[in-house]
Amino acid sequence: MKNILLACSSGMSTSLLVSKMEEAAAAQNLEVKIWAVGQDKAIADMEKADVLLIGPQMRFMKKKFETAAKDFNVPVDVIDPVAYGRVDGKAVLAKALELIG
Amino acid sequence: MNKFMDFLERVLLPIADKLNNNRYLSALRDGFMVALPLIIFGSIFVVIANFPFLDKFLSEDAYAAYQNALGPASAATLSIMGIFVIIGIGYKLTEHYGVDAIYGGVVALAAFLILTPQVLEGVSGVIPTSSIGAEGMFLGIFTAFISAELYRFFVQKNLTIKMPAGVPGAVSRSFSALIPITLTLSVFLVIRIIFSYTPFDTVQNFIYTVIQQPLTVLGSGLPATLIAVLLIQIFWFFGLHGQIIINSVFDPIWYALNDENLQAFQAGTELPNIVTKQFIDTFLVGMGGSGMTLAVVILIFMIGKSRQLKELGKLGGPAGIFNVNEPIIFGLPIIMNPIIIIPWLIAPVVVTIITYYAMSIGLVPPPAGIIVPWTTPPILSGFLATGNAWQGAVLQMFNIIVVGIIWWPFLKVLDKNYYENEAKGE
Numbered sequence A: 001m002k003n004i005l006l007a008c009s010s011g012m013s014t015s016l017l018v019s020k021m022e023e024a025a026a027a028q029n030l031e032v033k034i035w036a037v038g039q040d041k042a043i044a045d046m047e048k049a050d051v052l053l054i055g056p057q058m059r060f061m062k063k064k065f066e067t068a069a070k071d072f073n074v075p076v077d078v079i080d081p082v083a084y085g086r087v088d089g090k091a092v093l094a095k096a097l098e099l100i101g
Numbered sequence B: 001m002n003k004f005m006d007f008l009e010r011v012l013l014p015i016a017d018k019l020n021n022n023r024y025l026s027a028l029r030d031g032f033m034v035a036l037p038l039i040i041f042g043s044i045f046v047v048i049a050n051f052p053f054l055d056k057f058l059s060e061d062a063y064a065a066y067q068n069a070l071g072p073a074s075a076a077t078l079s080i081m082g083i084f085v086i087i088g089i090g091y092k093l094t095e096h097y098g099v100d101a102i103y104g105g106v107v108a109l110a111a112f113l114i115l116t117p118q119v120l121e122g123v124s125g126v127i128p129t130s131s132i133g134a135e136g137m138f139l140g141i142f143t144a145f146i147s148a149e150l151y152r153f154f155v156q157k158n159l160t161i162k163m164p165a166g167v168p169g170a171v172s173r174s175f176s177a178l179i180p181i182t183l184t185l186s187v188f189l190v191i192r193i194i195f196s197y198t199p200f201d202t203v204q205n206f207i208y209t210v211i212q213q214p215l216t217v218l219g220s221g222l223p224a225t226l227i228a229v230l231l232i233q234i235f236w237f238f239g240l241h242g243q244i245i246i247n248s249v250f251d252p253i254w255y256a257l258n259d260e261n262l263q264a265f266q267a268g269t270e271l272p273n274i275v276t277k278q279f280i281d282t283f284l285v286g287m288g289g290s291g292m293t294l295a296v297v298i299l300i301f302m303i304g305k306s307r308q309l310k311e312l313g314k315l316g317g318p319a320g321i322f323n324v325n326e327p328i329i330f331g332l333p334i335i336m337n338p339i340i341i342i343p344w345l346i347a348p349v350v351v352t353i354i355t356y357y358a359m360s361i362g363l364v365p366p367p368a369g370i371i372v373p374w375t376t377p378p379i380l381s382g383f384l385a386t387g388n389a390w391q392g393a394v395l396q397m398f399n400i401i402v403v404g405i406i407w408w409p410f411l412k413v414l415d416k417n418y419y420e421n422e423a424k425g426e
Helices: A013-027 A039-048 A056-072 A081-085 A089-100 B002-021 B023-049 B060-075 B081-096 B101-115 B137-156 B169-176 B178-195 B203-220 B222-237 B242-267 B277-285 B294-303 B307-321 B326-331 B341-360 B380-385 B390-425
Strands: A002-008 A032-038 A051-054 A076-078
Touching: A002 A013, A002 A039, A002 A056, A002 A089, A013 A032, A013 A089, A013 B326, A032 A039, A039 A051, A039 A056, A039 B023, A051 A056, A051 A089, A056 A076, A056 B002, A056 B326, A081 A089, A081 B326, B002 B023, B002 B222, B002 B242, B023 B060, B023 B081, B023 B137, B023 B242, B081 B101, B081 B137, B081 B242, B101 B137, B101 B178, B137 B178, B137 B203, B137 B242, B169 B178, B178 B203, B203 B222, B203 B242, B222 B242, B222 B277, B222 B341, B242 B277, B277 B341, B277 B380, B277 B390, B294 B307, B294 B390, B307 B326, B307 B390, B341 B390, B380 B390
Parallel strands: A002 A032, A002 A051, A051 A076
Antiparallel strands: none
């Protein structure tokens, strides 16, 4: 079971991505838990996550999240803007799994 | 062009980073988030209490009784929102330092109440609700910053009473907070006493006249609003969340203006402000998301020929109704798109000016101070935000058309571009 946490300003636009990523995971028979939160809750939810991906519009917060993520050993990355715009669940899922390793 | 974009990106990213990671601004933003559910609860009941035509159906007494029955819902939340914001800021700022945050929240509230005059027109033992609502907003914010800083400073200096081992955690925590709270609140008591010897009499009065009033007057004007709107658009053009960056600076002003309108609306007097939190959230952002892209989605359905835009319309349309437009911003794309920057910057400015003047000449009532959640679909949100006025809904419809007209030629060019590329690819 892989836990993937997404964060944007209030967890609205990333939640669009969650359902697409779940579809992609189901198609590949992967067991994953994916959820989206607002940026203010991201740090609190980090310990339950294996990876944190943030919306490209929040990329100026990457440093802050990375510092917090060190304690939990959670990789943090910014979602590719093109994949974000297309709500490309498959690509973002692949990226998340790659980061988890 | 690319070099220039790179340069701007290199300038903007650090600004966004600074503004967002500043501990005070993020405590401020998160503090407002704490208050938001309560504010929305109160707003819902203001809407219900002021349903249109109800005053025509009910007798005067029945209508007054109806409004009185629902009054406490907003009186206990929306009208005294300062209290919740103060607790929220105190909590979040203390939490930032890793100090027991709930004490940071209550010490901020106590410090604020120490500075608040507890007398009204000669009657003592009362706290005027205006001073814990809009008027006290700025004082509350400063007080929360300073008290939380002092509290965590005293805690971190280890000025606490140490309990012997074996005392339950909760008990020892309540004692460990004692000295830092005593020291912090004493500072505020001294401040209050000092101010009582000045011509301002109270700190509340001092902050209100020297800082809050000038800032809100400035913030309620068209020029400052246009600057804020343009900055939001520019940040978004570079794919950075404009509101979250700019709002942390403007929210205290916009909320204070909002509350002034709410008080007037409930008292049935003339609404003093046009620009308020809802002016921005309902008439600019709440038109399909930042940059008012619901009109763009509609336009895509009307004129889009390329597969790329048609797909985008299907993808971004449903979310756009609820003012979530990241698919449009990153998918059209709006970011770094030299064709799109023109309508992207012009449309919000034009709509801001139209909305401002429509309200200032009285065609449309100004926002009534009701906080409508930003995910409320346009037309409905315009109706609710203006205190159930149909003119608010019509203004939004009109503005959607205006945005559509401004975007039309540019979207046409973009669509043609995509269409030709797709044809070439086949």
